[in-house]
Amino acid sequence: MGVFTIYFFDREGTCLFYHEWSRPKPVKLGAGTPGDDQKMLFGLFFQLKVFAAAMDPKGKPNAQLGAPTRIGESCSFHSFTTDLYKLHFAESPSGLKIVLTTDPTVGDMRESMAYIYSYIYVECVVKNPMYSPGQPFRFETFTTQLNDFIQSLGLLQ
Amino acid sequence: METMNAEIFTLTYGSMVRQLLVDTEDVEEVNKQLDKMGYNIGVRLIDEFLAKSKINKCVDFRDSAEKLAKVGFKMFLNTTASVTSWNAEGTECSLILEDNPMTDFVELPEGCSRKLRYCNLLCGVIRGALRMVNLNVSCNFVQDVLWDDPVSELRLKLISTGAENYPFKDDD
Numbered sequence: 001m002g003v004f005t006i007y008f009f010d011r012e013g014t015c016l017f018y019h020e021w022s023r024p025k026p027v028k029l030g031a032g033t034p035g036d037d038q039k040m041l042f043g044l045f046f047q048l049k050v051f052a053a054a055m056d057p058k059g060k061p062n063a064q065l066g067a068p069t070r071i072g073e074s075c076s077f078h079s080f081t082t083d084l085y086k087l088h089f090a091e092s093p094s095g096l097k098i099v100l101t102t103d104p105t106v107g108d109m110r111e112s113m114a115y116i117y118s119y120i121y122v123e124c125v126v127k128n129p130m131y132s133p134g135q136p137f138r139f140e141t142f143t144t145q146l147n148d149f150i151q152s153l154g155l156l157q
Numbered sequence: 158m159e160t161m162n163a164e165i166f167t168l169t170y171g172s173m174v175r176q177l178l179v180d181t182e183d184v185e186e187v188n189k190q191l192d193k194m195g196y197n198i199g200v201r202l203i204d205e206f207l208a209k210s211k212i213n214k215c216v217d218f219r220d221s222a223e224k225l226a227k228v229g230f231k232m233f234l235n236t237t238a239s240v241t242s243w244n245a246e247g248t249e250c251s252l253i254l255e256d257n258p259m260t261d262f263v264e265l266p267e268g269c270s271r272k273l274r275y276c277n278l279l280c281g282v283i284r285g286a287l288r289m290v291n292l293n294v295s296c297n298f299v300q301d302v303l304w305d306d307p308v309s310e311l312r313l314k315l316i317s318t319g320a321e322n323y324p325f326k327d328d329d
Contacts, residue, residue, distance in 0.1 A: 092204065093214070122205050126201045
């Protein structure tokens with residue numbers, strides 16, 4: 001099994017969508033509740049981005065640790081790997097954040113995540129009249145297309 | 158990108174504005190409603206714009222305004238706008254629409270000139286879309302071909318740029 005979970009967050013930290021293909025260790029034994037799980041994950045990548053920007057040896061000299069960054073400013077990370085899983089992160093300038101957790105052996109997913117954003121999220125969610133911005137969504141076409149896409153990458157068995 | 162018949166769009170928009178005029182019987186209210194509708198469109202439209210244009214970063218407001226005028230208007234209205242009349246601080250500019258497909262076949266009812274901002278939807282769209290990339294702007298029509306001005310001019314004013322703040326408080 002190559003892929004574990006996917007999360008979509010908006011800028012306000014709302015988890016818009018969550019799906020798990022495989023999660024051998026249940027949330028109950030990790031963060032506790034799904035709500036806490038999502039919030040902790042948001043905190044993790046948010047702070048990681050802040051640290052990554054603060055450690056940047058090349059960027060603007062005035063970017064201090066912890067200082068809020070503007071969109072388009074500073075850098076971001078794309079993924080991190082632990083010995084048990086890999087977390088992929090993508091963010092659009094409009095504030096949508098996609099987090100995908102996979103097996104550590106999975107390669108670069110940046111293009112795939114851009115595809116998920118451009119062709120699956122935009123087409124099935126943003127253009128869906130039932131979607132109200134800022135609210136969690138669950139649409140069958142979206143889930144199906146996401147599943148098919150992940151399957152086509154050969155990440156599902 | 159998918160295209161649609163411009164005339165259908167123009168006529169649909171026209172009949173919507175007309176219906177709003179009938180329903181609310183107040184020109185100011187129509188302007189407000191159009192702006193609100195536009196805002197809600199813009200909030201969504203930005204994602205499609207970003208997805209299709211593959212634009213990732215704009216370095217500053219000038220750059221954003223250029224992209225909006227050259228790429229945004231091209232993509233959604235098949236026209237372009239020129240960005241002129243910058244103020245010294247680079248926070249205000251004018252978008253000049255030489256050709257606005259939304260105003261084809263349109264005549265304003267009597268007494269509406271200088272009052273009804275027929276294309277106010279556009280202002281809302283711009284405001285909503287830029288809001289999503291953390292640019293708070295105000296946008297207004299100052300000239301309109303429908304008011305017998307030579308061009309349509311949108312005045313765009315940057316109010317503030319937001320930062321990416323952590324949305325949760327430490328104790329919740």
